[in-house]
Amino acid sequence: MFKKILIANRGEIALRIHRACKERDIQTVVVHSKADENAMAVKLADESVCIGPAASKDSYLNIPAILTAAAITNVDAIHPGIGFLSENAEFARMVEEHGFTFIGPSPKHIEQMGDKAVAKKTVKELGLPVIEGSPDIVPTLEEGQKISKEIGFPVLIKAVAGGGGKGMKIAYTAAEFDNAFKMARAEAKAAFGNGDVYIEKYLGNPRHIEVQVIGDTHGNAIHLGERDCSIQRSHQKVLEEAPSPALSEKERKYIGELSAEVVRKMGYRGVGTIEYLYEDGKFYFLEMNTRLQVEHPITEIITGIDLVREQLHVAAGNPLTFKQEDITFKGWAFECRVNAEHPETFIPSPGKITKFHPPGGLGVRVDSAIYEGYSIPPYYDSLIAKLIIRGATRNECLRRLNRALSEFVVEGVNTTLPLHNRILHEEEFRSGDYNIHWLERKLGLKPDPNAKKDKDSEAA
Numbered sequence: 505m506f507k508k509i510l511i512a513n514r515g516e517i518a519l520r521i522h523r524a525c526k527e528r529d530i531q532t533v534v535v536h537s538k539a540d541e542n543a544m545a546v547k548l549a550d551e552s553v554c555i556g557p558a559a560s561k562d563s564y565l566n567i568p569a570i571l572t573a574a575a576i577t578n579v580d581a582i583h584p585g586i587g588f589l590s591e592n593a594e595f596a597r598m599v600e601e602h603g604f605t606f607i608g609p610s611p612k613h614i615e616q617m618g619d620k621a622v623a624k625k626t627v628k629e630l631g632l633p634v635i636e637g638s639p640d641i642v643p644t645l646e647e648g649q650k651i652s653k654e655i656g657f658p659v660l661i662k663a664v665a666g667g668g669g670k671g672m673k674i675a676y677t678a679a680e681f682d683n684a685f686k687m688a689r690a691e692a693k694a695a696f697g698n699g700d701v702y703i704e705k706y707l708g709n710p711r712h713i714e715v716q717v718i719g720d721t722h723g724n725a726i727h728l729g730e731r732d733c734s735i736q737r738s739h740q741k742v743l744e745e746a747p748s749p750a751l752s753e754k755e756r757k758y759i760g761e762l763s764a765e766v767v768r769k770m771g772y773r774g775v776g777t778i779e780y781l782y783e784d785g786k787f788y789f790l791e792m793n794t795r796l797q798v799e800h801p802i803t804e805i806i807t808g809i810d811l812v813r814e815q816l817h818v819a820a821g822n823p824l825t826f827k828q829e830d831i832t833f834k835g836w837a838f839e840c841r842v843n844a845e846h847p848e849t850f851i852p853s854p855g856k857i858t859k860f861h862p863p864g865g866l867g868v869r870v871d872s873a874i875y876e877g878y879s880i881p882p883y884y885d886s887l888i889a890k891l892i893i894r895g896a897t898r899n900e901c902l903r904r905l906n907r908a909l910s911e912f913v914v915e916g917v918n919t920t921l922p923l924h925n926r927i928l929h930e931e932e933f934r935s936g937d938y939n940i941h942w943l944e945r946k947l948g949l950k951p952d953p954n955a956k957k958d959k960d961s962e963a964a
């Protein structure tokens with residue numbers, strides 16, 4: 505096992521990784537920007553190194569600075585965390601070339617899954633169901649129009665380098681297509697430096713269901729069940745739960761086993777997530793994330809497995825400590841992403857936390873790196889805490905979440921806690937009857953086709 509690890513990330517995930525290391529007596533080095541000098545992970549790490557100014561491109565994305573920090577602190581391995589360089593194949597390659605272990609999959613797999621058009625083609629060949637769409641990138645407007653007419657509107661134009669919902673535009677009709685195509689390309693180019701796009705049929709009422717997988721370097725790969733991440737805003741997850749209230753035991757087993765089989769065939773090492781859209785009893789591959797996910801704790805809750813510990817274990821070249829038949833799912837879990845944002849306008853709210861009282865008690869876990877007196881810097885994403893709830897049943901989770909939200913106090917900045925409270929009290933959420941559009945329709949950000957239908961039938 506490793507003796508010393510460099511954590512190339514920030515915020516709660518840097519702390520999460522530090523915690524897993526601490527429990528295994530692995531020394532940690534946390535690198536940070538000038539703006540993160542007072543971060544909790546920096547304070548708790550065995551060592552810390554400032555790698556540059558606030559802007560991510562000069563610090564958390566600064567590969568030479570990170571590798572230099574790794575060399576001077578003499579670490580064995582580098583954990584890239586989530587976001588930043590975690591899905592950068594070039595970084596993974598350079599880490600290994602400099603003699604450190606990259607805690608993640610091989611650069612080849614990161615590359616293959618990082619281009620979403622290539623990923624789709626690859627997993628289709630390996631046997632996963634995919635959404636109808638262009639077989640490859642779509643280079644011109646004319647070709648895009650032609651393919652869209654073939655598959656039928658509405659269509660979704662998506663960036664091959666996509667992430668965080670960027671570079672994704674819907675065209676409901678042929679007339680809307682040209683504009684949407686141009687906008688998707690421009691947005692993708694600005695966000696990822698790559699404007700290539702592909703086209704998919706736009707599904708009307710799907711759920712987002714993803715399967716946690718893990719593989720080792722000995723040819724073993726298993727799944728750890730699914731997470732339902734359908735509560736979204738702007739294609740971004742807001743609240744997740746595991747298991748999914750929508751799947752039958754048969755469907756759960758089917759998609760879990762299929763996902764594990766694909767990962768085994770790939771010879772994939774490390775943790776990963778295969779994301780699907782699920783509609784009318786059918787699954788469609790969306791993408792594979794070749795890293796830890798923000799929402800990994802809910803899988804830890806229902807399986808009892810520390811995913812970061814297991815990630816370190818397989819990265820060090822060890823075989824998985826369990827087999828598929830050892831994995832049992834117990835109880836239910838929710839995760840609320842608490843962002844420092846206005847709960848209605850979603851405008852980021854950086855600044856000083858004047859009061860912080862996280863909830864506690866049975867079945868409540870808070871993964872957060874903020875503390876009273878801490879100033880949230882304005883340069884990074886606005887996730888400040890994950891409220892994770894465990895219950896024997898979904899109903900117990902609902903009651904416990906209500907109790908935990910009533911205890912949670914954050915003052916000095918706006919947070920999305922009131923949004924979670926609102927979601928919790930909505931009937932559709934309580935009954936598990938929601939899809940990826942539900943929250944935006946509820947918030948009035950998207951037209952509700954059912955409401956329209958009701959009006960039409962009233963008029964008729």
Ligand code: ADP
Binds near residue numbers: 704
């Ligand atoms: P990103 O990598 O930007 O997160 P994904 O491909 O994972 O992009 O999709 C993000 C979200 O966008 C999904 O969870 C879903 O809500 C929506 N989405 C993606 N593809 C489709 C589709 N073909 N039809 C309807 N919604 C989609």
